[in-house]
Amino acid sequence: MADSIKERYVVGYALAEKKRNSFIQPSLIGHSRQRGIDLIKLDPAKSLLEQGNLDCVIHKLYDVVWKENLSQFREKCPRVPVVDSPEAIERLHNRVSMLEVITQLTFPVSESECFGVPKQVVVMDENVLSGDGALGELEFPVVAKPLDADGSAKSHKMFLIYDQEGMKILKAPIVLQEFVNHGGVIFKVYVVGDYVKCVKRRSLPDISEEKIGTAKGSLPFSQISNLTAQEEKNKKYGEDRSLEKVEMPPTSFLEELAKAMRKSMGLNLFNFDVIRDARDASRYLVIDINYFPGYAKMPSYEPVLTEFFWDMVTKKNHV
Numbered sequence: 001m002a003d004s005i006k007e008r009y010v011v012g013y014a015l016a017e018k019k020r021n022s023f024i025q026p027s028l029i030g031h032s033r034q035r036g037i038d039l040i041k042l043d044p045a046k047s048l049l050e051q052g053n054l055d056c057v058i059h060k061l062y063d064v065v066w067k068e069n070l071s072q073f074r075e076k077c078p079r080v081p082v083v084d085s086p087e088a089i090e091r092l093h094n095r096v097s098m099l100e101v102i103t104q105l106t107f108p109v110s111e112s113e114c115f116g117v118p119k120q121v122v123v124m125d126e127n128v129l130s131g132d133g134a135l136g137e138l139e140f141p142v143v144a145k146p147l148d149a150d151g152s153a154k155s156h157k158m159f160l161i162y163d164q165e166g167m168k169i170l171k172a173p174i175v176l177q178e179f180v181n182h183g184g185v186i187f188k189v190y191v192v193g194d195y196v197k198c199v200k201r202r203s204l205p206d207i208s209e210e211k212i213g214t215a216k217g218s219l220p221f222s223q224i225s226n227l228t229a230q231e232e233k234n235k236k237y238g239e240d241r242s243l244e245k246v247e248m249p250p251t252s253f254l255e256e257l258a259k260a261m262r263k264s265m266g267l268n269l270f271n272f273d274v275i276r277d278a279r280d281a282s283r284y285l286v287i288d289i290n291y292f293p294g295y296a297k298m299p300s301y302e303p304v305l306t307e308f309f310w311d312m313v314t315k316k317n318h319v
């Protein structure tokens, strides 16, 4: 086979500047180079057919010009893996279709753990939002999340809503999701092809029954799991809570779940946020799925990503 006699491979990347700066670290370039893989920056506005002999394309760009460019490339070079398909990624740009992935999974769960998503409703209409019935069967407190999860700063702006008064700050379209006490810790599960790695991150603290009875209005927050320790101490929801003692979810359970999600979505590069229900330690709820997340924060990201590129260019394990 022609592929097996190649000495070097080329992986082209099309990423926004911020993503390039965080992901394409010299350490990753070095690791890949040693493995015989050259990472090259693609110009999203120029035909991919004129940008060298690509063995794989990775990307996180959503504009029309790029999509059209990629589509022409896929048509002309169907054997070159494009990680991942724009159609499959699209599903993660809406917080309803994103979590439908989980509710539609039918794989047999482990005997000791179960998974699901928090109760949620989507409100598309301003009039419904200002009325009494917007919550349906949900109970306060709820987390209000922008329906679009398109990577903009706006799409990460959330509110914790304690009562009807707090709803006034919201704008449709919005997803209202029941707040679930979970010990103030989220588990971020990074998936890179068939590799799965879970890390702990800080989250919103639990809300006591007493607070539920007395708290009023709304509390804005954004990307709380990305706060540094110092920043967190300055915030009103920040306490000195150690993550070290928190028990991880069973690895085999997360691996099974990740595998099923990967197959169902047809995606190789994503992470998902999981919380453990404080009232039932065997119940895990998926609250968020992100395409091509901040892998540089994942331990040993260089060898993991390099192995993945290797599998892609040698055409193994491509979903």
Ligand SMILES: O=P(O)(O)O[C@@H]1[C@@H](OP(=O)(O)O)[C@H](OP(=O)(O)O)[C@H](O)[C@H](OP(=O)(O)O)[C@H]1OP(=O)(O)O
Pocket (backbone or CB within 6 Å): 018, 019, 022, 149, 150, 151, 152, 188, 223, 225, 226, 271, 273, 288, 290, 291, 292, 293, 294, 295, 297
């Ligand atoms: O920037 P980073 O490294 O914090 O990564 C962001 C992710 O953080 P994480 O790795 O999950 O801790 C972040 O995850 P969360 O939504 O915070 O769970 C998103 O994946 C974000 O992408 P986008 O803005 O939704 O397109 C990611 O942002 P981009 O780097 O893709 O812009």
Ligand SMILES: Nc1ncnc2c1ncn2[C@@H]1O[C@H](COP(=O)(O)OP(=O)(O)O)[C@@H](O)[C@H]1O
Pocket (backbone or CB within 6 Å): 118, 143, 145, 149, 155, 156, 157, 158, 177, 178, 179, 180, 181, 182, 186, 202, 203, 204, 223, 224, 225, 273, 275, 287, 288
């Ligand atoms: N249903 C929920 N119950 C409790 N906390 C939640 C819930 N949904 C989100 N959170 C908290 O809000 C944070 C941001 O929500 P998330 O859906 O992950 O949005 P983003 O895409 O901006 O990361 C989570 O990391 C978690 O700390």
Ligand SMILES: [Mg+2]
Pocket (backbone or CB within 6 Å): 273, 288
């Ligand atoms: Mg999240």
Ligand SMILES: [Mg+2]
Pocket (backbone or CB within 6 Å): 149, 288, 289, 290
């Ligand atoms: Mg997200």
